[in-house]
Amino acid sequence: MFRAENLKFSYGKKEILKGISFEINSSDIVSILGPNGCGKTTLLKIMLGFLKPTEGKIYFDNKEIHKIKPKELFQKVAYIPQIHDGAFGYLVKDVVLMGRMPYKTLFSNYNKYDKEITLKALDTLGILELKDEIYTTLSGGQRQLVLIARAITQQADIFIMDEPVNGLDFGNQYKLLNKIKELSKKDLTFIKTSHYPDHVFFVSNEALFLDRGKILEKGDPNLIIREENIKRVYNIESKITTVYNRKVCLAM
């Protein structure tokens, strides 16, 4: 589905990605790990066609991303950004309804079906009671859930999420991770950044470690999240162990 070939990217003279290649398959839950500022968000933006690689190629379904019309791409791919302050004054249900935009022509209105799936998405995320609230008055975590509901309303097959648990409380973090697992069984693909090895063990079948502009390793999290990689990437000692049949990474 996504294929990157020797991607390089620089902001001006600052080289961020130094030649990375990978493939992502459908129904994967991929977590991109790496230290602050290593280029995770930049990579997501390249995958969404918001930024063009300085060198190398990125394909979606064998077509170069920047040659795909945004409307076509966003019927298949939904983006949930890390920080979202926009949508000033809109009600939650209207923000979620905006997920239907890639299906609309310039002058067509939202119909009954659009409104139905909007409410269903809010219900799926357990936030139906927020539907008439003003979006900008919500907490950061609640906004995150609203944006996920919007992505569901978009009926995309692929969700690109930038640190989706950022700002969510402990319970909502794991509720969201469980929701991701549940949705991936319905053939949805998730590509997300993460700062939490435990979450990656919990939810992902693929992990990609970015380190100094290159891919250190990509593959099964159980194989690639190792103490020496944690040390190398985050410069911290850790112990990786199994508790209640779950792998966890403890910082020492």
Ligand SMILES: Nc1ncnc2c1ncn2[C@@H]1O[C@H](COP(=O)(O)OP(=O)(O)OP(=O)(O)O)[C@@H](O)[C@H]1O
């Ligand atoms: N628009 C921009 N112009 C110039 N430099 C930028 C721009 N956006 C990001 N950068 C720089 O590029 C580097 C990579 O940023 P990016 O946001 O991709 O990192 P990240 O891995 O997602 O970080 P974090 O984990 O902190 O969210 C950082 O050093 C950042 O300061």
